[in-house]
Each structure stands twice: as C-alpha cells, then as structure tokens.
Amino acid sequence: MRSIQQLLSEVAYLQRSCEYLVDALQHIETAGTHLQELDPMQEAMVESATTEAVGAIKGHLDIATRFAEEWQTRLQHI
Structure with a gap:
C-alpha cells in the first residue's frame, strides 16, 4: 500500500x-x-522571448508526456 x-x-x-x-x-x-502598438524593438523583444520560452516549454512538455506514457505502460504491465 x-x-x-x-x-x-x-x-x-x-x-x-x-x-x-x-x-x-x-x-x-x-x-x-x-499589449498595445509595439515599436520594432519591442516587437523583436516579444518575438525573442516567445521563441525562447516556447521552445523550452514545448521540449519539456514533450519529454514529460513521454515519461508519463512510459510510466502508464509500466503500471499496466504489473
């Protein structure tokens, strides 16, 4: 238990x-x-922050999903 x-x-x-x-x-x-109208510098800052964050988050979510699916599979075989 x-x-x-x-x-x-x-x-x-x-x-x-x-x-x-x-x-x-x-x-x-x-x-x-x-967000209101952005100047070109602000646009670039938003794009950069978005690209960096999304790339990292997606990668971690993909890995976490694979681990969860593997965990589920292991439990189903017990």
Whole structure:
C-alpha cells in the first residue's frame, strides 16, 4: 500500500504543477492581449522571448508526456 500512496501523492503533485503551468500561461495570454502598438524593438523583444520560452516549454512538455506514457505502460504491465 505504501507504493500506491506514493504513486497517488506524486500524481497529485504533478497535476498541481500542471495547474500552475496553465495558470501561468493564462496570465501570459492576458498580458499578450493587453499589449498595445509595439515599436520594432519591442516587437523583436516579444518575438525573442516567445521563441525562447516556447521552445523550452514545448521540449519539456514533450519529454514529460513521454515519461508519463512510459510510466502508464509500466503500471499496466504489473
């Protein structure tokens, strides 16, 4: 039973982490919709920040998804 309790605890932690991510993304979306006309320098700054952040986040999400799928597969074979 200890292993099941640990599994459920870890899943709850990861779900909360995902909720925090969704919350952060919603704040970013709100900030983006409130941006006014940008000068070329600001445009470049937004593009750079977006490219860097999205690349890192997508990479981590892809890896996390693969790990979760592997975990699910391992549990199904027990």
